[in-house]
Amino acid sequence: xxxxxxxxxxxxxxxxxxxxxxxxxxxxxxxxxxxxxxxxxxxxxxxxxxxxxxxxxxxxxxxxxxxxxxxxxxxxxxxxxxxxxxxxxxxxxxxxxxxxxxxxxxxxxxx
Amino acid sequence: xxxxxxxxxxxxxxxxxxxxxxxxxxxxxxxxxxxxxxxxxxxxxxxxxxxxxxxxxxxxxxxxxxxxxxxxxxxxxxxxxxxxxxxxxxxxxxxxxxxxxxxxxxxxxxxxx
Numbered sequence: 001x002x003x004x005x006x007x008x009x010x011x012x013x014x015x016x017x018x019x020x021x022x023x024x025x026x027x028x029x030x031x032x033x034x035x036x037x038x039x040x041x042x043x044x045x046x047x048x049x050x051x052x053x054x055x056x057x058x059x060x061x062x063x064x065x066x067x068x069x070x071x072x073x074x075x076x077x078x079x080x081x082x083x084x085x086x087x088x089x090x091x092x093x094x095x096x097x098x099x100x101x102x103x104x105x106x107x108x109x110x111x
Numbered sequence: 112x113x114x115x116x117x118x119x120x121x122x123x124x125x126x127x128x129x130x131x132x133x134x135x136x137x138x139x140x141x142x143x144x145x146x147x148x149x150x151x152x153x154x155x156x157x158x159x160x161x162x163x164x165x166x167x168x169x170x171x172x173x174x175x176x177x178x179x180x181x182x183x184x185x186x187x188x189x190x191x192x193x194x195x196x197x198x199x200x201x202x203x204x205x206x207x208x209x210x211x212x213x214x215x216x217x218x219x220x221x222x223x224x
Contacts, residue, residue, distance in 0.1 A: 004153075034212060036213075036215075041217075042217055042218075043115075043201055043203075043215030043216050043217045043218050044154075044201065044203075044213070044215040045215070046212040046213065046214075049212055089153065089154070098156070098169075099144070099156065099213070101146075101153040101154040101155075102153055103151060103152060103153040104153055
């Protein structure tokens with residue numbers, strides 16, 4: 001079946017630190033992969049996506065590369081800011097209009 | 112502003128009561144879904160629709176009904192509320208298929224006592 005596994009949180013970093021949030025997936029066929037971000041009290045917002053192997057999605061300084069050989073889509077940012085504090089969700093969409101989310105990773109950035 | 116609008120934002124129900132969570136989008140998106148978000152479990156799909164008049168079940172459909180009479184609206188009905196339905200509910204829409212990425216509403220926090 002299809003599933004997404006994210007690293008456990010919460011993650012606490014100092015401002016300007018490097019961020020990696022691991023995400024691996026199991027899927028049939030060739031899924032599209034996404035990262036969503038949820039700020040406190042809000043809905044999820046699409047952060048970036050990649051639709052085929054070796055694609056790199058990027059937005060707001062965040063990047064993730066679709067690695068088919070390792071079935072991974074790790075989220076990275078070179079220098080986090082306090083405003084990046086949020087919950088980050090990895091997700092995949094597969095054939096059949098199904099969308100699968102990871103459990104989310106909470107990030108807190110301290111000044 | 113264009114987007115997905117959910118009402119109400121907060122609701123407290125007694126066990127056994129019924130209610131409808133409203134969801135409307137003004138982006139002419141064909142694809143709409145309802146998710147529930149519970150601590151440690153991420154988001155789980157309740158029901159989805161690929162267009163007006165077409166709905167299907169997701170991962171956790173029991174206790175919920177949906178209908179899609181127009182492209183814009185996709186209400187979620189709780190038939191007889193149970194404490195296990197205490198959750199945050201999100202409606203989301205997408206152009207054609209979710210590969211394009213979802214637009215989410217701001218959520219409804221439901222407590223069943």
